[in-house]
Amino acid sequence: xxxxxxxxxxxxxxxxxxxxxxxxxxxxxxxxxxxxxxxxxxxxxxxxxxxxxxxxxxxxxxxxxxxxxxxxxxxxxxxxxxxxxxxxxxxxxxxxxxxxxxxxxxxxxxxxxxxxxxxxxxxxxxxxxxxxxxxxxxxxxxxxxxxxxxxxxxxxx
Amino acid sequence: xxxxxxxxxxxxxxxxxxxxxxxxxxxxxxxxxxxxxxxxxxxxxxxxxxxxxxxxxxxxxxxxxxxxxxxxxxxxxxxxxxxxxxxxxxxxxxxxxxxxxxxxxxxxxx
Numbered sequence: 001x002x003x004x005x006x007x008x009x010x011x012x013x014x015x016x017x018x019x020x021x022x023x024x025x026x027x028x029x030x031x032x033x034x035x036x037x038x039x040x041x042x043x044x045x046x047x048x049x050x051x052x053x054x055x056x057x058x059x060x061x062x063x064x065x066x067x068x069x070x071x072x073x074x075x076x077x078x079x080x081x082x083x084x085x086x087x088x089x090x091x092x093x094x095x096x097x098x099x100x101x102x103x104x105x106x107x108x109x110x111x112x113x114x115x116x117x118x119x120x121x122x123x124x125x126x127x128x129x130x131x132x133x134x135x136x137x138x139x140x141x142x143x144x145x146x147x148x149x150x151x152x153x154x155x156x157x
Numbered sequence: 158x159x160x161x162x163x164x165x166x167x168x169x170x171x172x173x174x175x176x177x178x179x180x181x182x183x184x185x186x187x188x189x190x191x192x193x194x195x196x197x198x199x200x201x202x203x204x205x206x207x208x209x210x211x212x213x214x215x216x217x218x219x220x221x222x223x224x225x226x227x228x229x230x231x232x233x234x235x236x237x238x239x240x241x242x243x244x245x246x247x248x249x250x251x252x253x254x255x256x257x258x259x260x261x262x263x264x265x266x267x
Contacts, residue, residue: 017223075203078195079176082183091192092258114237114244117198120191121237122244132244134195136258 003052008038010052053104059154066150071116074138078117081134092136093122096129098148105155109148159216166214173207180204189255190247194240201236205229 011034019030041047049055081088096113100106110121110129118138123130133139142148176199183196209229213222248254 014227017220017227020220071202075176075199078183078199079179082179082186082196082199086186086188089187089192090258091189091254092256093191093254110241111237114241115198115202115233117202118195120194120198120244121241122191122248130248132191132194132254133258134192139258 002054003047003049004038004042006052006054007041007047008034011037050104056104056154059156063150063154067112067115070112070147074116074118077138078134081118089134090136091132091134092139093130093132094139094143096131096139096142096148098127098129098145098151100127100148100152100155102155105151108154109151112147112151113142162214162216166211169207169211169214173204173211176200176204176207190252191244191254194244198240201232201240205232 012030015030015034019026098106098109100109106124106127106129110124113119113121113129113131118134119142120132121129122132131139131142133142180196180198180200183199184193187193187196206229209225213225217225
């Protein structure tokens, strides 16, 4: 039920942001389409924690702030590597182990790794992520587990 | 105020464009497939963000702001997914990454 309500709110906000026309007829059509989509989604039975992870919402801003900082820092590192040239890079590939309990946490971690330039998650299997890095030192930073620890704080149930 | 916004917007757009250019140079310069992916990561994340922030500061209406925000979120959600799919496809089909990093210190830690 809570997930249905959250979906209705999300869809309505999305519709309002995209429309910009607030005549009764158009608004009515919007309401109809929102409820039609909710009806379809419930019928398809795809409404669950994974599609509406609202329990994570209050803990996400803190993680995002940290992630944005990481992304900016590693962007500058990669740009430096590009400008200095191929001698400055030392690509490496290795396993990064995470102790995350949920699939959601593992996906957040793998996507965060890919989102920060300089490291790409190549494969994800049972909590072991194969990571390719532009410089091996970045890989050691990941293996020290700071990012994994922060994701664990987000997924904490 | 108007002037300040204009200058800020301009500098964000310029920074974004320069980062795009750097990403492009890296794409040509780096030696193999996987390292080139990292170069494209610069264009996907910081460069896009800078350009979108620059456009937001152009002082459009609330609706356009919201749409820019949605575009930004969409890019931040889809680019790691597609990047991961690309890397995984290459890895699975047996494309070996070039590695020059000395691993002796990292192998013990796992």
